[in-house]
Amino acid sequence: MTEYGGRRTQAERDAITVEIGYALCSAVFAAALVFGAVAGPAFAFDLSDAARGTLVGSGATVAAVVFFARVVSVLMRFRRPDQPSQPGRTNPDS
Structure with missing residues (x-):
């Protein structure tokens, strides 16, 4: 980003x-995986309606x-800056 508000x-x-697109796509993928892991047993096994509702609700909440x-x-x-806070100085370990 430019300095001094330019x-x-x-x-x-x-x-x-591109970064916003990546953030959204990777977030959708991660949320879908979590939802599937939490709510998946509700659809894979013959559970009661209360248990199914609890798993689906919990899965949706955790996914969000x-x-x-x-x-x-x-x-x-x-947003993190790529350069050190003091230009011209390097990390002592380098």
């Missing part, structure tokens, strides 16, 4: 768009939490 270049806008957590974690990681 306008973003087309490449920066494209990078943001995973979705939002994944989106936030990907987008926050994208």
Whole structure:
């Protein structure tokens, strides 16, 4: 991103768009996996209606939490600066 609040270049806008798309797609995939793991037994086995409702409700709730957590974690990681806080200095371990 540009410094001091300047306008973003087309490449920066494209990078943001790609990152948002990646965040959403990976979040949908992760949420679907979690929902399938939690609610899957409700459809695979002959369970009572109460047990089936509990598993599906829990699966939907956990999947929603995973979705939002994944989106936030990907987008926050994208915002981290690529350069050290003090230009010209390197990590002492390097």
